[in-house]
Amino acid sequence: MLKLQSVDKTFGKGTVNEKKALSNINLDVKKGDFISIIGSNGAGKSTLLNAISGVFGVDSGSIILDGVDITRVSEHKRASVIGRLFQDPMKGSAPSMSIEDNLYLASGKRGWFSHMTGADRKEFRERLSLLGMGLEDRMKHPVGLLSGGQRQALTLLMATYNIPKLLLLDEHTAALDPATAEKVLAITRDVIEKNNITCLMITHNMQSALDLGNRTIMMNDGEIIYDVEGDKRAATTVEDLLQLFKDKAGEKLTNDRMLLS
Amino acid sequence: MTSLIQTAVELGLISSLTVLSLYLSYTMLNVCDLSTDGAFTMGAAVGAVVTLSGHPFLALPVAMLAGMTSGFVTALLQTKMGVDSLLAGITVNTALYSVNIAVMGKSSLLNLNSADSIFSYASDLMDGSLLDPYARLVAIVLIVILVMICIVAFLRTRLGLAVRATGDNPDMVRSSSINTVAITITGLCLSNSLTALSGCLLAQYNKSANIDIGTGMLTIALASLLIGRLFFRNKGVGHGVVGAVIGAIFFRLVYTMALRLNMPAFMLKLVSSVIVILAISGPYFLSKMRKKGGDNA
Numbered sequence: 001m002l003k004l005q006s007v008d009k010t011f012g013k014g015t016v017n018e019k020k021a022l023s024n025i026n027l028d029v030k031k032g033d034f035i036s037i038i039g040s041n042g043a044g045k046s047t048l049l050n051a052i053s054g055v056f057g058v059d060s061g062s063i064i065l066d067g068v069d070i071t072r073v074s075e076h077k078r079a080s081v082i083g084r085l086f087q088d089p090m091k092g093s094a095p096s097m098s099i100e101d102n103l104y105l106a107s108g109k110r111g112w113f114s115h116m117t118g119a120d121r122k123e124f125r126e127r128l129s130l131l132g133m134g135l136e137d138r139m140k141h142p143v144g145l146l147s148g149g150q151r152q153a154l155t156l157l158m159a160t161y162n163i164p165k166l167l168l169l170d171e172h173t174a175a176l177d178p179a180t181a182e183k184v185l186a187i188t189r190d191v192i193e194k195n196n197i198t199c200l201m202i203t204h205n206m207q208s209a210l211d212l213g214n215r216t217i218m219m220n221d222g223e224i225i226y227d228v229e230g231d232k233r234a235a236t237t238v239e240d241l242l243q244l245f246k247d248k249a250g251e252k253l254t255n256d257r258m259l260l261s
Numbered sequence: 262m263t264s265l266i267q268t269a270v271e272l273g274l275i276s277s278l279t280v281l282s283l284y285l286s287y288t289m290l291n292v293c294d295l296s297t298d299g300a301f302t303m304g305a306a307v308g309a310v311v312t313l314s315g316h317p318f319l320a321l322p323v324a325m326l327a328g329m330t331s332g333f334v335t336a337l338l339q340t341k342m343g344v345d346s347l348l349a350g351i352t353v354n355t356a357l358y359s360v361n362i363a364v365m366g367k368s369s370l371l372n373l374n375s376a377d378s379i380f381s382y383a384s385d386l387m388d389g390s391l392l393d394p395y396a397r398l399v400a401i402v403l404i405v406i407l408v409m410i411c412i413v414a415f416l417r418t419r420l421g422l423a424v425r426a427t428g429d430n431p432d433m434v435r436s437s438s439i440n441t442v443a444i445t446i447t448g449l450c451l452s453n454s455l456t457a458l459s460g461c462l463l464a465q466y467n468k469s470a471n472i473d474i475g476t477g478m479l480t481i482a483l484a485s486l487l488i489g490r491l492f493f494r495n496k497g498v499g500h501g502v503v504g505a506v507i508g509a510i511f512f513r514l515v516y517t518m519a520l521r522l523n524m525p526a527f528m529l530k531l532v533s534s535v536i537v538i539l540a541i542s543g544p545y546f547l548s549k550m551r552k553k554g555g556d557n558a
Contacts, residue, residue: 076438094426105422108438
């Protein structure tokens with residue numbers, strides 16, 4: 001359902017800082033796939049997600065979503081079918097607005113001049129209570145007062161309020177403490193499974209890269225160097241992944257936030 | 262003395278519309294729109310011309326439309342044409358000087374003494390009644406309340422929420438599949454229409470429009486806005502809108518008082534600049550001092 005065909009992206013072309021961020025990326029994502037992406041710092045993982053969501057245009061190649069070529073479609077138009085979460089919990093919601101205002105905006109209900117109704121609030125309350133974070137009792141509070149984990153859970157709800165065709169998660173639990181990260185990850189899995197969302201998730205946690213989803217991709221220097229699914233993946237351990245990376249990339253897998261277990 | 266206070270409140274209420282305009286652009290949209298002075302004068306000029314032609318009521322929407330056009334150009338420059346936001350405002354402001362003189366028929370002053378205004382209509386309407394001495398005040402209060410209701414209602418619509426979120430976190434707005442460019446344009450059109458309405462009302466109130474009528478309006482309105490913010494800190498939009506209007510009235514009252522204490526009138530702009538500086542750098546220094554205290558402890 002998502003197809004990347006020989007996608008290239010170079011930053012700072014012709015300058016001393018020239019950096020080939022994506023190099024001949026070919027990727028075929030099937031409907032319902034939940035793919036985890038791992039790799040060193042600067043491997044191009046975030047760049048890949050940015051290219052898919054349209055933060056910048058790619059130099060060559062094409063990106064096709066559900067049979068539609070979206071290579072030249074603007075970021076905000078792609079956003080109607082692509083949901084997105086960042087590592088920074090502050091990025092996904094407007095801090096000075098209340099929880100319900102954020103949700104109303106994300107839900108995209110009705111026309112531009114419509115107001116939130118009691119029915120909307122009831123619906124938001126139900127959806128919030130599913131997160132199990134007590135946010136349903138704080139709907140009038142500014143989002144800026146929430147903790148990082150609460151904000152990330154809210155962002156997840158906003159990004160999946162209208163089920164997106166594709167969900168892109170960019171280390172969305174990396175900035176959270178381990179217990180909260182676990183909780184947000186559980187909510188994430190729940191939402192994705194319940195709605196059968198196709199998802200690409202960058203993770204720094206080698207174990208959850210193997211535990212979550214059905215397919216794992218390893219990136220290095222802007223290239224996909226390893227792609228595994230099915231039984232072969234089920235038999236892979238964290239040690240195998242690290243060894244594989246060393247064999248393929250010729251160096252140890254290093255990532256500032258890497259968790260091995 | 263009472264009439265002095267009444268005049269101060271009336272002028273405060275008129276300028277409160279510009280303060281509300283900045284509330285939209287500066288507080289909500291997080292854009293510092295430097296074309297405010299020019300848009301204010303444009304409202305006065307356009308309003309004066311329409312008023313002179315015998316349509317004082319029509320003058321208000323026409324002035325707003327003119328302001329909207331100016332806001333549209335400012336917004337287009339910064340969102341679509343790569344001009345820096347501050348530079349876009351300054352450029353439009355400069356251009357408006359010529360436009361405004363042209364609107365006023367190549368003159369820098371229009372006299373409205375002989376023309377009917379909404380204030381003269383209000384006086385006629387309330388002639389002989391208890392409200393007679395307050396006719397102008399009542400007219401302005403009605404307009405300001407109407408504008409306040411409209412703004413609060415607008416900021417609670419989905420479009421209004423998008424305007425607020427664009428100033429708060431544009432990344433989030435884009436990822437909600439909303440075009441931030443369109444939202445910025447809409448916000449600046451609305452805000453400039455209020456600035457122009459404010460200018461138009463002042464022209465009718467003063468029974469004249471001159472090319473300098475808007476000079477310094479941005480700083481005065483910003484000072485009022487920041488004063489108003491002190492009244493309602495971090496509250497919802499309803500409080501914010503009321504705070505903006507109270508700030509505008511408060512500023513005018515303080516200024517009137519300062520005049521009574523023999524401060525020369527030409528000091529107004531210096532005083533408003535000092536207030537803006539204090540209101541912005543005050544909290545900055547306070548937080549710096551607190552940080553230092555924290556390091557020592």
